[in-house]
Amino acid sequence: MTPAQPTRDRLLDAAERLFAEHGFDGASMRTITADAGANLAAVNYHFGSKSALIHEVFGRRLAPMNVARLQLLDAVLEETAQRGEDRPTPRAVLRAFLAPALSLGRQEGREFFVLIARAHSSPHPELQAHIVNQFAEVAVRFGAALQLALPSAAREDLFWSMHFTVGALCHTVVNTQLLTLMSEGLCTDVDEDAVLERLVAFVAAGMEGGLDS
Amino acid sequence: MTPAQPTRDRLLDAAERLFAEHGFDGASMRTITADAGANLAAVNYHFGSKSALIHEVFGRRLAPMNVARLQLLDAVLEETAQRGEDRPTPRAVLRAFLAPALSLGRQEGREFFVLIARAHSSPHPELQAHIVNQFAEVAVRFGAALQLALPSAAREDLFWSMHFTVGALCHTVVNTQLLTLMSEGLCTDVDEDAVLERLVAFVAAGMEGGLDS
DNA sequence: GTCTATATGGGGATAGAC
DNA sequence: GTCTATCCCCATATAGAC
Structure with a gap:
């Protein structure tokens, strides 16, 4: 018992x-x-308190996810160096950023990611602050990696692109059931690898193509 | 008095x-x-009731915004026909979709758009249902226009692209102050036309480029 | 560490006078 | 249409026995 x-x-x-x-x-x-x-x-x-409980619910998941992101990024940079190339591809960097988030959604913490997206637009300032703190290192590291991958891009452009990327990611993880509804069952998230590749392709193209024109 | x-x-x-x-x-x-x-x-x-009040708060803004979207789309299609071209550009279609949303954020209902984004991830099913209803016609019309603009794209791909686009849009309208914070003031939303063009460029590139690879 | 009982406050909604 | 007064419910938090 x-x-x-x-x-x-x-x-x-x-x-x-x-x-x-x-x-x-x-x-x-x-x-x-x-x-x-x-x-x-x-x-x-x-x-x-209840507020402290909410805080702990976030801390328990965010920390490992961001560790995974940084590890994947290290692997990408290492592999790039081993091949003798001087810069990673934007796709590889973006995949390192997006994959841990989507895979978190597929494992234990499937429900958790809804909370991240909700925290982004939450009226409770403590939640937003919590996210900013947890993501600070990730933002810096990935910002630098993207700058390396796209040397000709302005820093400002990269920030905006990352912003759009996070938006697409959150919406994807949270609201794909809404997409399934609107597409009358055509689009589902059962194959999460396929979703990841779609998302990577979209934001990588947006990032590279959006800068030119 | x-x-x-x-x-x-x-x-x-x-x-x-x-x-x-x-x-x-x-x-x-x-x-x-x-x-x-x-x-x-x-x-x-x-x-x-309070619930009915919430419903009205949404209805008051969503209806005009979606009317504006459809009018802009009509204008794009008409202009395309006048030029003797057989299809609109994806950018023009996407701009017709995004501009009314961003401009709503600049006028009277600046605070309102926060509510849309929040409703997307809201636990109240009535809110999600409300959004789906209000967007149904817009989704159909713009889906068809995008299919016209990108004839070789699969319907499924277009749905996913629109999904990513809505995600980027919502996140942009709601959380740009968070971006301003993370970029240490480099990125702001004071020039909303510039934000619109950035967003259009990003999602148009994502849509066209994401399909190929 | 876990339980019961309770303190304290705020919420949405309504009845009925004006 | 507007106001007062009030009903009733549920929330978080705590005190104190076990």
């Missing part, structure tokens, strides 16, 4: 799922603790 | 502003009616 996971982890899992389903305001401590098979007071005991 | 606008309109204005600032759950009927200089019971009298 003893649960396999400690209460703290069960609370995080339940919170993640219910926040994704009902929103941060829509999921109450009552439903979260009930879903986790814990007592109503458990959240306050383990985290201190 | 009599207010220039009827209570109903003042309620809609206040609701739009406060929803944008504090979210749909964060802005209460009490703060909305107070901000509008109306009585607490006014929302229920004029709209029936």
